[in-house]
Amino acid sequence: MSTTIKEIPFWESKSLEQMSRNEWESLCDGCAKCCLHKFIDDEDNDDDSELMPTTYIEEGEQMNYSNIACYLLNDKTCQCTQYDKRTTLVPDCVQLTQDNIDSVFFMPPSCTYRRLKEGRGIPSWHPLLHKGKKSAMHKAGMSVRGKIVKDNEVDLDFFEDYIVLWPLNDID
Ligand code: SF4
Numbered sequence: 775m776s777t778t779i780k781e782i783p784f785w786e787s788k789s790l791e792q793m794s795r796n797e798w799e800s801l802c803d804g805c806a807k808c809c810l811h812k813f814i815d816d817e818d819n820d821d822d823s824e825l826m827p828t829t830y831i832e833e834g835e836q837m838n839y840s841n842i843a844c845y846l847l848n849d850k851t852c853q854c855t856q857y858d859k860r861t862t863l864v865p866d867c868v869q870l871t872q873d874n875i876d877s878v879f880f881m882p883p884s885c886t887y888r889r890l891k892e893g894r895g896i897p898s899w900h901p902l903l904h905k906g907k908k909s910a911m912h913k914a915g916m917s918v919r920g921k922i923v924k925d926n927e928v929d930l931d932f933f934e935d936y937i938v939l940w941p942l943n944d945i946d
């Protein structure tokens with residue numbers, strides 16, 4: 775009689791810090807929620823600076839998601855059209871690495887890096903559990919597909935019209 779030993783996947787056997795570059799990169803589900811503009815609601819701000827675009831958050835401030843996405847995002851594939859040049863072309867582009875993982879709170883709750891950092895594991899719809907395919911993620915409504923406008927198509931002065939809650943959704 776033969777027994778099959780089930781291999782433990784790297785995301786369960788290694789910490790985020792222990793992962794190889796390829797393993798780290800493969801964790802990204804490609805949801806593109808991190809390509810959405812976020813705004814900080816700070817009670818101390820005046821009308822002019824309230825809900826301004828930001829790349830950081832301070833204690834007591836609340837982060838709001840909009841459905842306004844970066845102009846470089848392909849809204850069908852949810853992939854960056856300039857991945858190699860993204861941080862040059864879009865200085866605000868958040869590039870999450872093992873060195874800045876403490877900034878992961880800035881990512882949406884469904885972000886795989888945030889889930890693993892918080893000990894919540896990989897969700898059932900993740901491409902890694904579907905042979906690399908993103909269809910389960912799109913079907914579960916966990917990506918931005920079909921829900922966004924581009925930041926070069928809207929007047930950002932009216933950002934409040936674009937504040938949405940769906941980026942905060944998560945499904946195990
Ligand atoms: S939110 Fe996280 S998992 Fe989703 S695309 Fe961005 S980095 Fe990848």
Ligand code: SF4
Binds near residue numbers: 810855857864
């Ligand atoms: S540059 Fe690319 S990865 Fe960065 S926010 Fe824009 S679309 Fe997303």
